[in-house]
Amino acid sequence: MAANGTDHAEYKSYLEEDGGRKGIFRWILSTDHKRIALLYLYSMMAWFIIGVTLGVLMKLELIAPGKTLIGPQAYNATFTVHGVIMIFLIVIPGLPAVFGNFMLPIQIGAKDVAFPRLNLFSWYIYVIGSILVIMSLFGNGAPDTGWTFYAPYSFKTGTNMLPAALGAFVLGFSSILTGLNFLVTIHRMRAPGMTWMKMPLFPWTIYGTAWIQLLATPIVGITLLMVAGERILGIGFFDPAKGGDPLLYQHLFWIYSHPAVYIMILPAMGAISEIIPTFTRKTIFGYRAIVLSTLAIAFVGYFVWGHHMFTAGMSGTALFTFSILTFLVAIPSAIKVFNWIATMHQGSISTEVPFLWAASFIFVFLIGGLTGLVLGALATNVHVHDTAFVVGHFHFIVFGGTGFAFFGALHYWFPKIYGRMYDKGWARTGWMIFFIGFIALYGPMFYLGITGMPRRYFDYLEEYHGPNIISSLGALVMVTGFVIILINLVRSAREGEKAPMNPWGGTNLEWQIPSPPPLENFEEIPVIEKATYKFD
Amino acid sequence: MKKVLITFLIILAYNTSQAQSDADVEIGVVEKLNQTIPMDARLVDENGDTVIIGDLIDKPTILNFVYFRCPGICSPLMDGLADVIDATDLELGKDYQALTISFDHREQTFLAVRKKNNYLNLMEKKEQAQTGWRFFTSDSADIARLTEATGFRFKPTGNDFIHAATLIIVDKNGKITRYMNGIYFLPFELKMTILDAAEGKAGPTINRVLQYCYSYDPQGQKYVMNITKVVGTLILIMGLTLFLVLVLVKRKKTA
Numbered sequence: 001m002a003a004n005g006t007d008h009a010e011y012k013s014y015l016e017e018d019g020g021r022k023g024i025f026r027w028i029l030s031t032d033h034k035r036i037a038l039l040y041l042y043s044m045m046a047w048f049i050i051g052v053t054l055g056v057l058m059k060l061e062l063i064a065p066g067k068t069l070i071g072p073q074a075y076n077a078t079f080t081v082h083g084v085i086m087i088f089l090i091v092i093p094g095l096p097a098v099f100g101n102f103m104l105p106i107q108i109g110a111k112d113v114a115f116p117r118l119n120l121f122s123w124y125i126y127v128i129g130s131i132l133v134i135m136s137l138f139g140n141g142a143p144d145t146g147w148t149f150y151a152p153y154s155f156k157t158g159t160n161m162l163p164a165a166l167g168a169f170v171l172g173f174s175s176i177l178t179g180l181n182f183l184v185t186i187h188r189m190r191a192p193g194m195t196w197m198k199m200p201l202f203p204w205t206i207y208g209t210a211w212i213q214l215l216a217t218p219i220v221g222i223t224l225l226m227v228a229g230e231r232i233l234g235i236g237f238f239d240p241a242k243g244g245d246p247l248l249y250q251h252l253f254w255i256y257s258h259p260a261v262y263i264m265i266l267p268a269m270g271a272i273s274e275i276i277p278t279f280t281r282k283t284i285f286g287y288r289a290i291v292l293s294t295l296a297i298a299f300v301g302y303f304v305w306g307h308h309m310f311t312a313g314m315s316g317t318a319l320f321t322f323s324i325l326t327f328l329v330a331i332p333s334a335i336k337v338f339n340w341i342a343t344m345h346q347g348s349i350s351t352e353v354p355f356l357w358a359a360s361f362i363f364v365f366l367i368g369g370l371t372g373l374v375l376g377a378l379a380t381n382v383h384v385h386d387t388a389f390v391v392g393h394f395h396f397i398v399f400g401g402t403g404f405a406f407f408g409a410l411h412y413w414f415p416k417i418y419g420r421m422y423d424k425g426w427a428r429t430g431w432m433i434f435f436i437g438f439i440a441l442y443g444p445m446f447y448l449g450i451t452g453m454p455r456r457y458f459d460y461l462e463e464y465h466g467p468n469i470i471s472s473l474g475a476l477v478m479v480t481g482f483v484i485i486l487i488n489l490v491r492s493a494r495e496g497e498k499a500p501m502n503p504w505g506g507t508n509l510e511w512q513i514p515s516p517p518p519l520e521n522f523e524e525i526p527v528i529e530k531a532t533y534k535f536d
Numbered sequence: 537m538k539k540v541l542i543t544f545l546i547i548l549a550y551n552t553s554q555a556q557s558d559a560d561v562e563i564g565v566v567e568k569l570n571q572t573i574p575m576d577a578r579l580v581d582e583n584g585d586t587v588i589i590g591d592l593i594d595k596p597t598i599l600n601f602v603y604f605r606c607p608g609i610c611s612p613l614m615d616g617l618a619d620v621i622d623a624t625d626l627e628l629g630k631d632y633q634a635l636t637i638s639f640d641h642r643e644q645t646f647l648a649v650r651k652k653n654n655y656l657n658l659m660e661k662k663e664q665a666q667t668g669w670r671f672f673t674s675d676s677a678d679i680a681r682l683t684e685a686t687g688f689r690f691k692p693t694g695n696d697f698i699h700a701a702t703l704i705i706v707d708k709n710g711k712i713t714r715y716m717n718g719i720y721f722l723p724f725e726l727k728m729t730i731l732d733a734a735e736g737k738a739g740p741t742i743n744r745v746l747q748y749c750y751s752y753d754p755q756g757q758k759y760v761m762n763i764t765k766v767v768g769t770l771i772l773i774m775g776l777t778l779f780l781v782l783v784l785v786k787r788k789k790t791a
Contacts, residue, residue: 180778187782215775222767252764 013419013516031116032519037102038417039123040093045486047089047130052479054082059441059475062468065460075458076144077159081137083147088168089130091402092260095267096213097126097178099409100206102417104182106510107200109191109528111520114184118177125174132167136160146456148257151238151249155230162228169224172217175263179213182206191509193528197291200508200532201284204291205270208298212259212266216302220256223249250312254305262301264398266294268405269336272358275412276340277533278506279355280347284533286339293332300329310381319378326376333369337362352504353427357408360435364404368396371446386456389449395442407431407485414489415499419516422492430488434481440474507533564700566687567715573599573685575710579637579672582652584645589635589682590710592670596632596733599704601688603640603697604647604671612719613701614655620721621669622660629668632730636669639683639690640697641676648673686712707733714752728752728759 014034018026027035058078061069070078101119105112113119136143141159143149149168154161186207190199227249229235236242238249277284284290306314306322314322340362349355371393374380384390415421444467449455453464460468502511513521575590600617602610614636621628628634638648648671655669656662674682683690690699703716713733716725728750749766750759 183778183782211775214778215771218767218771222764248764 011514011518013514014519015419015516017519029120031112031120033101033105033112033116033119034417034517036119036123037098037100040097040101040126043123043127043130044090044094044098047085047134050134051082051085051090052482054078054085056475056479058082059472061458062460063472064468065462065465067458070458072458073141073144076146076456077137077142079456080143080146081133081164084133084136084143084164084168086398087147087260088171089133091264091398093126093171093175093178094264094402094406095271095409096182096206096209096263097123098406099202099271099413100178100182100209100267103413103510104203104206105185105189106513106517106521107203107508108186108189108194109509109522109526110185110189111522111525113181114188115181119181122174122177122181125170125177129167129169129171129174132163132170134167136163136167148253149224149227150253151227151230151246152240154227154249155238162231165224165227169221169228172221172224175213175217179210179217182210183214186210191526191528197288198528198531201273201287201290201294202267202270205266205273205294208294209263209266212263212298212301216256216259216263219252220260223252223256226252247309247312247314250309251305254308255302258305258308259298259301261397262297264402266297268361268402269294271405271409271412272340272361273336274506274508275354275358275408276343277535278412278504279352279358280344280349281505281535282343282347282533283531283535284339285342285345286335287531287533289335290339293335296332297329300325300332304329307376307381310378311385323376323378327373330369330373330376337366337369353422353424353431354408354412354504356428356431357404357411360431361401361404361408364396364400364438368393368400372397384449386454387449388445388453388455391455392442392445392449395445400438400442407434410489412504413510414492415503416510416515416517418493418496419499419514420492420494420496421499421503422496423488426484426488430481430484432481433484434478437474437476437478437481441471441478442474444468444471444474505535507535561689563689563691563698565702565715565717566689568685568687568712569714571685571712572710573706573712574678574681577674577678577682579635579674579678580645582645582649582671587672592633592635593706593708593710595630595708596713596730597706597708598632598634599682599686599706600634600636600702601639601683601686601690601699601704602636603638604643604651605640607696609699609701609719613703614651615658616719616721617669617703618655618659618665620723620726621665623723624726625723626727626730627668628661628664630664631734632668634669635672637672637674637679637682639679639688639699641674641679643673645673705729705733707735725759 014032017032019030021029027039030036057070058075061067061075061078101113137160139160143157143159143161143164145154145157145159145161149161149165154165186199186203226235226237230237230239230244234242236244238244238246240246273284273290304322304325306318307326310319310322340358351359371389375384375390375393411422411427448464448467448471451464453460499515501514503515504511509526510517512526573589575588575593577589578586579589579592581587598617600613602613604610617634617636621634626632636651652669652671656665659665682688686704688700688702688704690697701717701719703721704712705714705716706712714729716729728746731746732752748769749762751762751765752759
């Protein structure tokens with residue numbers, strides 16, 4: 001391989017290659033997959049800061065019973081917009097758009113994605129959708145339906161429902177086009193010799209995710225159009241007074257939004273599957289099992305949406321079926337966890353920062369997954385449905401899963417992306433504070449939920465006060481950790497010491513090209529001979 | 537024992553109250569969907585021959601009750617039927633048939649023949665209607681059985697009758713599958729109704745596609761497009777096509 005040499009002094013990295021453009025146009029007109037990945041990263045970080053602010057606002061409100069900071073209407077709006085931003089703007093596009101864009105072509109030995117212009121276009125759609133969502137915060141009242149836009153309230157509320165729903169609709173197109181782009185890239189542009197079973201696991205998870213993006217996202221688009229039709233034209237899809245069915249809305253919404261959970265978690269699992277072999281110096285345990293469980297999760301994930309609606313009034317048969325399927329989908333997830341742990345077994349573990357994130361990912365994901373089984377079982381679901389327990393569960397999965405994997409991937413690939421190393425001491429400190437804050441913030445929610453505190457209320461009874469204080473303080477600790485991580489990374493991207501080509505001793509293609517990579521990644525398309533994750 | 541008795545009484549009370557509400561309708565149509573008409577009822581055809589209705593019904597069939605001397609709604613109803621037969625692309629006599637039955641037992645065959653000839657002259661599909669649209673009279677007992685079984689309630693006033701206008705669609709076993717009320721009928725509604733009565737077994741593939749995409753809304757009494765089903769299928773077909781293209785079509789060699 002041409003890029004395998006040690007002397008790269010003569011090349012121009014993608015960060016220096018400006019395509020003859022000036023200023024911001026070097027970025028917003030570039031079709032380079034790596035620059036587009038960073039465009040996504042920066043825009044997501046901006047929205048993430050807004051989302052976190054709204055989250056902290058809620059936790060501060062809940063630090064004591066009664067109104068402390070914001071009233072009921074403002075609280076409803078806060079949790080709605082917090083949810084919409086976090087789900088639609090960050091965790092769904094998150095790993096695929098940032099690391100999928102950056103690493104997928106490199107890991108399969110391609111110069112770019114299949115449709116670079118479409119890729120840039122997807123980012124523009126993403127930005128338009130995001131702005132619509134953020135706009136809904138202003139004007140005559142932010143939406144107060146919850147991020148799920150449940151009918152019939154969503155077409156009756158007087159608040160800014162439409163911009164938020166329209167934003168989610170537009171974002172869907174970005175998701176679909178990105179998925180399509182990746183599918184074609186993976187099918188068509190793998191380097192010679194890279195058979196399906198030699199492909200690294202991160203591209204595999206991107207592949208599974210891309211199918212979900214392509215097939216499930218149109219459904220939420222249609223559903224949100226139906227809500228718009230209901231609000232503007234009064235058609236009556238979901239209005240019982242006009243012969244509609246509000247339950248239909250829930251079905252349609254979750255037919256998309258449950259597979260969307262797998263859009264969030266699959267690439268996260270892929271990133272973890274990259275990090276663990278590198279820092280244990282071992283081939284991944286059960287490569288085929290992980291590939292198969294990726295596809296199994298993507299497939300079975302389509303048929304479990306009903307477990308969001310156990311108390312909504314479905315038939316007994318439907319409840320039973322959805323419950324069984326929910327338990328089934330836990331199997332491939334557990335297979336992955338076992339494989340990661342088996343990979344670590346007798347490995348030469350180095351506890352670098354990315355590994356810390358990966359290990360803590362497994363820990364929180366395990367808690368999130370097991371509490372998911374409590375919710376998936378019909379009998380227990382009835383008791384904890386719509387309580388703080390659910391909030392704890394999905395933050396462990398969505399934030400603890402996808403979020404931890406995102407930060408892990410960021411610390412893992414950071415030297416490749418920027419060609420500079422971050423301060424490991426601060427990164428470690430940031431991780432530690434963040435992790436402690438995370439557990440303190442979401443852990444008490446399980447207890448609160450079991451004892452009966454409902455979700456989505458700005459107020460609670462005095463008996464819930466203690467755990468809520470821990471939770472609110474946890475939020476502040478976690479945000480402190482986040483700020484440390486952010487400052488460290490931003491500073492290091494500019495001033496960190498130069499990173500070598502392969503700082504972690506990884507085996508995949510991204511570690512065999514210079515840091516940061518040149519514009520078209522490879523001087524010459526590599527030919528793949530050995531299996532992935534082989535340490536000499 | 538007591539429990540059984542109470543249950544029985546409740547069921548009885550419930551059933552009588554149901555019957556009561558049905559019986560309340562003196563004139564009009566009480567829908568008897570999924571019930572079978574008496575297939576042994578006797579009719580007299582245009583030639584004066586006595587036939588058994590069960591022998592006639594071997595395909596989806598439109599029944600309609602009129603009386604031939606009727607000065608009121610019967611003619612507009614039959615006009616509507618003639619129009620929709622002309623407008624639909626289904627073939628009368630092959631895909632479906634129409635039986636018009638006089639519910640006035642005093643009427644004779646010559647009135648039926650005169651009426652039939654009137655309508656044949658109006659229609660474009662004369663050939664098909666000659667065999668596919670039949671006109672009958674009958675005796676008072678058989679008329680009573682047929683109209684009672686189909687829920688068609690009418691009332692004599694002097695020499696005439698007060699009654700409703702409806703088409704009753706039965707499948708080839710005589711089971712009532714649909715009522716089309718009123719005097720104007722859309723060819724699309726007729727087609728879907730006939731296809732439903734044929735249980736999707738007959739007809740070209742496009743008909744099956746139509747049935748898949750549209751479902752009957754009992755409340756609005758019309759066919760509505762099943763948007764979720766259609767869109768879901770389209771998405772899956774697109775996804776499958778993409779997958780097959782990616783797998784089957786060889787990739788081009790790039791420089």
